[in-house]
Amino acid sequence: MTIERLENGQRFCRVLRYNGTVYVAGLTADDLSGDTTSQTKQILAKIDALLAKAGSDKSKILSAQIWLRDIADFEMMNTAWDAWIDRSAMPVRATVEARLAGDQYRVEIMVTAAVG
Numbered sequence: 001m002t003i004e005r006l007e008n009g010q011r012f013c014r015v016l017r018y019n020g021t022v023y024v025a026g027l028t029a030d031d032l033s034g035d036t037t038s039q040t041k042q043i044l045a046k047i048d049a050l051l052a053k054a055g056s057d058k059s060k061i062l063s064a065q066i067w068l069r070d071i072a073d074f075e076m077m078n079t080a081w082d083a084w085i086d087r088s089a090m091p092v093r094a095t096v097e098a099r100l101a102g103d104q105y106r107v108e109i110m111v112t113a114a115v116g
Helices: 036-053 071-084
Strands: 015-018 021-027 061-068 092-097 107-114
Touching (some): 015 036, 021 061, 036 071, 036 107, 061 071
Antiparallel strands (some): 015 021, 021 107, 061 107
């Protein structure tokens, strides 16, 4: 089996495919001026694009890990998540509070999905 690194960066790979599975790195928003809902929407759009690049989509997400700078923002993140996720294909998920790379980062999301 070959590991296909689809977006290999200088520090880490953003998305790779191996043995019928897509691994998407932890993603953050590009515009950090928004609140948690806004940042989550940006991240989910990035996930859609990376999954498509790897031959998958959100209906094939197996697991999601979500880190929030402040767990009090849980419902704000869920506002965007609930509007985006395929309700007929819910993944397993964990959400925790964590120190992120800087104060302006409100949320980070990492997913694993099936291909095909």
